[in-house]
Amino acid sequence: MRSLVLVGHGSHLNGDSAGAVYYYAELVRQQGIFAEVIEGYWKEEPSLRQVLKTSASTEVTVIPMFISEGYFTETVIPRELGLGHQGPVPEGGIARVIGGRTVRYTLPYGVHPKMQDVILARAREVLPDLDRPEVGRDTTLVVLGHGTTRNENSNKVIERNAAALRERGIFAEVHALYLDEDPKVGTWPERVGAKNVVIVPFFASEGWHTQETIPAELGLTGTATLFTDTPSGPQTVYYTKPVGTHPMIAEVILQLAAEASQARGGDLDRTHAESWRLLTRLAHGGLRVGEVLISPYSGLLELRHMLDEGRPTTDLLTYVTPEGLRDRVRQDDAGEYRPVRTFRTLPRGWRAVVDEADLRRALHYIYPAVVEETRAYTCHSLRATPWPTTARRQTGIYAKVQKASSAQVEAVAQKVCAACLRTRLWAAEPLGQTFFDGVPGGIPCAEACTYLVAAVRDELSAEKSPEKQDQAKLEQA
Template sequence: MRSLVLIGHGSHLNGDSAVAVYRYAELIRERGLFDEVIEGYWKEEPSLRQVLKTTASTDVTVIPMFISEGYFTETVIPREMGLGHQGPVPPEGIARVIGGRTVRYTLPYGVHPSMGDVILARAREALPDFNAQDTALIVLGHGTTRNENSNRVIYQNADRLRESGLFAEVHALFLDEEPKVGTWPDVVRAPRVVVVPFFASEGWHTLETIPEDMGLTGTVTTFAENPHGAQQVHYARPVGTHAAVADVILHLAEEARGAGGPGGDAERGHEAAWQAFLERARRGLRVGEMMIMPERGVFELRHMLDEGVPGGELATLVTPEGLRDRVRFTDGGEHRPVHTLRNLPRGWRAVLSEADLRRAVHYTYPAVVEETYAHACHALRPTPWATTARRQTGIYAKVQKATPDQVEHVARDVCSACLRTRLWAGHKLTHSFLDGVPGGLPCAEACTFVVAEVREEVSGKRGAGGGHSH
């Protein structure tokens, strides 16, 4: 068995942030090269602290879905996943044995040499007849002064493409460091220009900032009086949304340190948790706000408040992904980064096979089955707030200054809306949904949402109607 884990940033505020990772997971899942493909996030669920618990295999490859090396790939992800590594990752990746699993961690997909082919594919889409006589290419990166590695991939790709001789000029420009994208009219001489954003996803920068900084009015913009004469700019879509990125991810997985061989075994704790869950589900079960009812060889899932509502009055979902997309937002359309908040949307029923039930429950309540079973076996170790706080770096290091009263004030506010019981704060959970208590879900560690809110509390910005950075 082999498990592939794709790690994205995610967001507490923006439901679109996770979409690209879900899309690539689906593309790779369709190819059947891994027994499972799991998504994990820094700001959503399953979190970096939980995601390894949700893998069914003892052979796990973890790929950071980031466009360049930097703070998240070198510091945050290895720290939160307990990889025992900080700093630059070697080209072959690193391998660790964690809780009986062999975990291989690779470089981010954006630094793979084959990303040059993705840049070319985007350039051809924007300007099919580009040529070496009159066309310049701009490879456009974000740039940052916080990590010297972040711009390296932009320069490397620009150098490779310059050496290819396919363009009259190739330039590396940036949003947040020199040379900045706004200087392009002074730098680029060719009459036709293709701009390829080296960004992971479509977003504020690609839709707003870059066009504004460059003076673009659409996918094709003509400038009649630039310093080097008239120029026509063709604006491509970001590289990170191209379907070929799925191939890049698979290349990385194949090249991961120690990859190959027979693969791993079924992870025993994970399998035991799901077998216990399935045994209960076959008799009917409530998990959080969701009902699971066996029905003639399939399972029907619905919100518990929709019990008794005729099936014809509910939207019918027939895939785990359909359920995933429904439960990611509240009835009011708000993003749900914490799935165990008491705001599961209503008005749907999912009809699924036993094979699909696992993924559906995983998408609805990530890591809940594994953590609840571990708690029942006295194997779930709570992480006290002080330990979580000490682990934070960067802008979140500020939470180390929070007083116990500040932490409790935030937790009472945020966690009171959550189904989980705060084991990390010393609270006790005597019965769980596996014992027939629907709301009995353990919380072993303060989630990233709580950490972000504590940071706002310490900064004096919480409840001030702004300033939220998460």
Template sequence: MQALVVVAHGSHLNPDSSTPTYRHADTVRETGVFDEVATAFWKEEPSFREVLRTLNSEEVYVVPLFISEGYFTEQVIPRELRLAEFDVDQWDSDGTSASSTTLRATDVDKTVHYCGPAGTHDAMTDVIVRRAESVTGDDEVGEGFGLAVVGHGTERNENSAKAIRYHADRIRESGRFDEVHDLYMDEEPEVDDVSDHFDTDDVVVVPLFIADGYHTQEDIPEDMGLTDDYRTGWDTPTEVDGVNIWYAGAVGTEPLMADVLLERARDAGAAVGTAVEEVREQTRAGAD
């Protein structure tokens, strides 16, 4: 038997924080390729510490639904799952290339394949592009458009910005959009000045956050000038300094995100059959 466990941050304050995690887990569950699909959270129940004990499967694939490598993926999650032999060097990562490592949990008789975060997988690039398609309603969006990939940014964890730059670079190299820039909330270049960074008249803004919350629904829209008060909402697009801003909201809410979870597990050795292709087709059909 094989199980998938999706681990996420969750929130005591935002009841919608866990919603994308549940939805993506449901999508994977419906494929039927895992005997069990479970979710666990740092700030909600069930907790990281308990989740392995709820499973009957002996083979468990754990995928962190986090954007970047860092404190939670390297310290908190392995500790709470009691993966005592985990060492971040086992990932052999430069900050964006963590794959997976196979370990034994110390208090349950299970083989645990601990995967790198969903946010640094190459398939995440496709989710960002799909988010741009969703907000514009155009499956061919790109020509005549700029794309801003937005992250939190922090001097405390350099990997936070690395993940944002990684995907922005990949999309830029694809040549799909006229311009692609990575922008941040807490470091330069800042998202506040989004219109200053583009020559195009239309810019899609995709924040690399797992769930919509304080940052994506309050801070960023107000900082960009979409609205003076987030409670009154904003138009899509909204013209700011002569530029049409198409604000997409958190990338983690895009249904295609379920594909990234499957690809992470498949890369770690999970038998998923044609589920990746099925989910890609299903999520696009649902959006259309």
């Protein structure tokens, strides 16, 4: 009974940002090595403050799905998980006992030595004859990083991989170049004399940089682009997909997990198991959770929107896997991304038919951590985090929320939280409802979510705008 948690950044604005983590979670899940594979995010649900609660095991390995070490892997993620660690993570990772669970936190996948093989795999995709000595001798590899002056570790992984591949002797030359830092990728014609140039973006996913910025800056027209007027004569640039989207990343994840989990397997978390046993028993008798109606169905369990009760099944799109349901409920009826799952925007027109084993993951994708937190509330073990504590944890562009007054926070919360099924414990009276009684608003909210934090920041920024100040003057006059 070991659980694996893959942690990504996530986004309030773009649902695609979580795609890579979902993809690798499914690949690893298919291996059957772990009792469960869970996704968690900084700016999406389940949040880093919630995700450990959703684990069924007392032995949990957490892998940050980032391409390099840096602020998020060394500061944000350990802080939000409550690991009591800040700064560089040692090679073997760190281990802490949190709430009866042994939590092992590893380095990000991008720094693992096996990433050299991923870079080579990408190069071979665009240049299949690379292993022929005469081709390798006339080929230069460029490992392309983003580059930043804010954290030198993000460049170290690029330099380290370039040096290791240089020692293998496969290529005539190996260069580490950057998009936003010297030496910049645009200087490749001055540095490379080989006829073939393979550029491998050391990025976690496809995005604006890999699809737009880099091709535009280099004048690339596709996978292979011929340049006839370089200082070294005609040269062909081969541009690969980013390393972070290669299927081999699943192998890197498994190796990281194996290296971090040398101890015995964990036990089943009894409180967690009791919560889901109770919910499953209630579900077989018919149950409402938020906007979801759960009903018995031919020995299985059916989930649908409560407003679709009684609607013919032929009118509903049926899902038989939690993953299919996940992709549907991440969007509302208009096809817009739902940044907070407990917003009252759950789409209609679907049903999911699952067995007891898949019920937990299916409901988790609809309402992450709701079962665990609601059960904890009824057992008087759910601790609310006051707004000032949440605000003090914010850094960077979100640090300004520490200056928000109680009245400003409440004004924003009145607008944002009115659309949510949760009831605020961090700024409200106790709920007074029972476990899963089907009352809207009966879902506890122990801490202000990152979406609300962003909304408070936006409000403070708007108040400083010239338009807002002019409006305030008019109101005062």
